Amino acid sequence: MDIIHLCHLSESDLHLPVYLTSAGQWNHQDPVHRPDGFASYQWLMILSGEGAVHVDERIYSAKAGQAICLFPNVPHRYHAIQEPWKLMFISMEGSLCPTLLAQAGIMKSGVYNILNADKMQADLANIITGAGSNDNHTNLECSKLLYSLLLDIPSHIHATQHTRHQHFERLQPVTRYIKEHCHQPLTIQLLAEQAGITPQYLCLLFKKAFNIRPMEYVNRERIQFSKELMVLEPQLQIQEIASRSGFEHTSYYCTVFKRLEGISPEKFKKSHSY
Template sequence: MDAPVFPTLTDTDSKLPVYLTSIGHWGNQERTKRPEGFPDYQWLQVVSGTGELIVGGQQYIVKAGQGFFLFPHESHSYHSLTEPWELYWVSFNGSAMSTLLLHQADVTQSGVYTVTDPDILLTHIRSIYTIASTGRPFVSLECSKLLYSFMLDLVKSVWSKTPSTAQSYMKLHPVIQYIEANVNRPITIDEMADCIEVSAQYLCQLFKTTMKMRPMEYVNRERINKSKEWMFRDPTLRMQEIAHLVGFDSPSYFSSVFKKVAGMSPEQFKRFHGIRI
């Protein structure tokens, strides 16, 4: 896989939310110096060895299990400290990049990042390389789909020096599991906070930062999703029965929350999906 691939991009391809510009692998990365930077975003992931990255006036040591992000047009250089310094790399661009990196992963600048699951990222990169190497028609669209999946897993895997979305999601994971297991009954914020041994106030702050909603908003969304599953599973159930099955004491409150979350009443939802009322 040492030969890099540079897919041919059309004007249509360059309007995709995320698109591939190059991808490759070096068994031993050579010294690279770019005073003018690189025109696209780059992710370089270390498989073995140790190297040094210099960017933004900072020096970083990069080891296996880590990768480094390079933002476009930013002066940088990198070289090996111990060999072989094996790297996989992928460069990309697109209108969705700022949202994915800045708002989802808290990746705000070029630098070194540790990843929680490097193997899955490498699997993505190898898959993208395989498709990009074919040169078949519409390869850029195929690469864009795979690249978006890669970016979503990267968002979940990246650990930065400040608390990131990935870390927050991992912190909240026991709470999410608790909600799923107990969605059939009333759940309090104190119960959820006890799952991860934090205060109710901190839990609310963590949810707002990570999920962009309050804990009970998430609980209600989970309840409404479960209610939809029940409608398909057993169309004979009455609304008050479904409300009880998903933790609502009041059928009228269930209908109110359903309409707020789904944008329609439970009865409208059943009609819309052809479920017999």
């Protein structure tokens, strides 16, 4: 079951050295796109599945046994690669947040390997449970738990420095091109040219970086593009949405949409019509 707790902070709570602003758990994290970032520090612990995190002009893989740290007001987006992408999350503020994170070598947003995932998961579960209580000392108790978690982070993590990131970096021109041109006709040859590599090597890099084929990545971006169209231009018919999102055939668009989103485009459109 999904859980989310938003903290109601008093004036005195805002003077704590670290304090919680939200906490919870998603059984499957939906795609998130924040062009202006988020107001608080975020810490997301991956419990199952795998996702891609786009931040600071890089793409990270985030899977079970890893955690995502996102700094305030930094543009970012993330989405599932392997579903269900289940995670626990907290958001936090306070003057000591940057100092305590820096002690762990965390100076900017990124993805980190957790050396003792069970311990961190238990600590986060305690924070989430605490955030759900309604007594007068909830925020103070959560601050204590949060402070303890932040002190333990240096013993829990080390930055992910492995060859997969090299694959992400090599694919940056390709993924950027796909995002900007996903509504246009795209071929493997055209995508390979963006990175100056052969189509065969492009497919290999996508497999190693994302565990999917290049055109599957294109389809994911096209589906995201189509969802934005539905929200921004609700008067459009499904056939036109499919065409404007880069799909030649409406039936194929509907099949891909249902496979990736779990519902039909018609139902999604209806649920986002106001």
